[in-house]
Amino acid sequence: MNSMTQEEPKNIEPTANLASQAVDLSPPETPDAPPRQATEQSEVRHAETPTSDHLLGLNTMVEIDDLSFSYDMGKTNTLKNISLNIPEKQVTAFIGPSGCGKSTLIRCLNRMNDLVETSCITNGEIRIMGQHIHAKSVSPIELRKQVGMVFQKYNPFPKSIYDNVAYGLRIQGIKKKNLLDEAVEKSLRGAALWDEVKDRLKDSALGLSGGQQQRLCIARTIAVQPKVILMDEPCSALDPIATAKVEELIMELRRDFTIVIVTHSMQQASRISDHTAFFYLGELIEYGKTDMIFSNPNQKQTEDYISGRFG
């Protein structure tokens, strides 16, 4: 853990520290950050639970610890006592029937649920890179710079392709043309979109195809150099070919980023993810290596869901 938080920035993006040159992207070293000891303890505890066996030997990026979450000031819990660790630089898939709380959980990770006024964490906590993200000293703005998100409905701004990718950097106050140019190209290359759009950077992003728009949104997200990328059903609005491209891209991205993806497609989950978590009615039913979950699930519910018997 110790080594992770401190050395990560250098290891993750060997070529592009450009954003971090202008703005310090590493999490603020606040005095009231929980002591390392505590994090190590929790890791130990999770390692003992049977579901966490598959994580042995991997660095943990996100720790969700006994989390309960409510949309209505604690009257009913949408998420119930969820504990799970998400390993670094791996693809973790969340699957489960509609309404089971996958989006809710993923939106907890970058505090997007703060936008819902009546939402609250009723129990437990989330730690990302060892930092309790609902602590007072954590700014959701800084958190979201580190934990990016790609939405189900691709939503590029009605601006040019270039402006879309540069958006995140511009709001961080980066104005230098050459820095922006460099970052835009790198992000678009990273999102495997560069060759398709390099001649029309000034054109409106709305002129792109759906798959291209979604990849543009991914490019926009990686432009701010997050540690974690959350993807909420990124392919659900795309046709199979566009889906294949995005999946290919996700496989590429897992080298540099920790990826959490929500998906309804079992095939997709099995193709691209390293780990899979299955949720049902706000509870984590099973979590393990993807091959394990798909070939030999522990729980009956999981098996039923995967084999398409409900959900």
Added chain:
Amino acid sequence: MAKQKSSNNPFCKKQRGTPTNEIFQYGFFSFATYCILLCALVIFGKIIWEGTPVLLRKGSDFITTKPQTLSVVEAVESEGIEIPTENFDNILGSNDDDALPFANIEEFQKAFAFKRFSLLPGSVIGEGYLKNIEQQNEGFFLIYTERNTENPVGFTVESDKSISLKTPEFEQLQSLAPDLLPDEISTREIQLNDHKVTIAKGEYAMSKTAHDALVPTQLIFQMRQGFPDDEPDKICQSVVPETQTITIDSTTYFAAFDEDENGTLPIEAEEQLPKKTTFHQFTLSKGNYSAPLPVLAILAKQGIATQHNLTRGSIVVNLDNPTELILPAADYDQLLTANPGIKVEGVADFEQKADYTRFDLTKDAEIRIDIEDLEALNRANQESGKFKISSEHTHSYSGGGILGPIVGTALLVIICMVVALFTGIAAATFLNEYARKGAFTKSIRLAMLKLAGVPSIVFGLFGLGLFVMLAPSLTSTPHTESKLSIPLAPIASTPQLRVVEDKKIHMETRELTTSEVVSAAKANNQAYFYDGWTYLSFQGWGTCMLAGGFTLAIMVLPVIITSCEESLRAVPMGFREASLALGATKWQSIRTAVLPYALPGILTASVLGITRVAGETAPIMFTAAAAERSDLPWEAVQATGFAAFVEFLQQSVQALPYHIYTVAGRIPQSEYTEPMQFGSVLIFMLIVMALAGLSIWLRIHFRNKIKW
């Protein structure tokens, strides 16, 4: 056969009455619809039918000239009438072409003698003469700081004039200007009785003549209000606190108690005191004279024309450098004789040529002519005496064009929209993006719905109360009627003399409390006071475009806020989320990912708002609009820098709907006032329709362009 058929027909008509009913309903609804259409057609058709010829005749002049009084003159047949070509064209535009018996129309160039000269610093010059120079030289405006009463002033006696003076005045003349008096002076004694009058305690109406006559006497009385400069005929209310008896001479008596006139005090009892008055009589021969100011003051009462200010004295020209100016040669000569203290250099003659038209009037004719054109016509033919009129009657506001109202409406709309959009967008953003959805926002929305239904006249009164009479302003010369003035800080500079005179500022240098200064100012009939402090004064902004713009803004605010909110709501949630997920702060995301995409909708709505605002009469009636205003708002501004902008905003304006109300409803109607009515209404309709069209175009344009 038919019966057979109908029994087979499953859809055969069952009820007898139905067909007639259907026809009746159809008829009723279509009648109602066509009725409305017909009415609209008749009204718009009439406006277009009557208005178009006016616009065609007057051409672009109609929207580039200011409204003025229309004169209808009976001109006498004559030959060789001269007039500046510009005015001649105006006359043609004001009349039906075939109505004018003009003949032998020919254009020519007429030359006028002018003088160019440099006015030197330190010159002493009379007020009227200075104003004439300022009028002839655009951009020259002297903020003088000093008056001079010592310097002799000049005057001209046009023809031998017999003067008759009472002893005290004669003696003053004798001592001050003995050179003026000829050898031959006759003395006459006339029985002019003094009057001893008693005036009972009470409240009376008083005219300015009576007021001026009574002020120097011993009568103690108080005015309820002051006489405004621009309304010399106004009758004001005065209070005589107790019954008094005073002795006055006959001149005062006749001025103050003239029975034929309105606004004279009733006399309780009166008694004549026999008295003989000596008059000294002499003849002032034709020529130019120079004498101390008091002498001119005495002679002016005897009918010597002068443009000097007889009570305040001449003005010391405080220029830094010699300033080059021009004047018509005749005015220049008059200037030099009337102002012995003037210093000029580099005097040069030059000629200014102007386009003139000469024409004959083949028979007596009725001519419609704007008052300015009539003045030009009279001036041009003064010497030749060729233009004569047998009768004249005038119609206010019915001549000229509608430049003033158009400009005023535009300014009001601009101010209104700036204010309304600024607050409207802010409020809508708050309600839609920041405020928690709950009872509070609901009640605000409800209040706004209610506000949208308030009659506009109520907004007018609201604006009058709040912006015209109460709104705070920062000033060093607060109004004496200010509701509350809070002294903030002492200031170093004192207002310039000219400002003090023009604005009627009471200057107080003693250390007094504010209320004492205010009462001193009121006692002196001054509107403003100055005692060296900057005040935050709740005196309102006066009747001005700022107050009008704010009132209109408050009126459209509900509409603007509602449509802004709608536009904001139409921006997909995804934009906000995407922006926030990229690490934007709330404001950043609103600024870069919400407002820009709401703007088209806001723009469309605000153009519609403009249409509504431009047409409102009631809210501006009390707050901004002036029926009569001869200059455009910026032409009256005299300050410089930021103060000029503030002064500009504090100008009253004419406005198109109010102008239409005036010409169509407030002045006596006649065939002569009609062209102006139809012309203004047509223009107004065109403007409003253009705005509505723009709004529709914007809506379609943005709808095609934006697809998310």
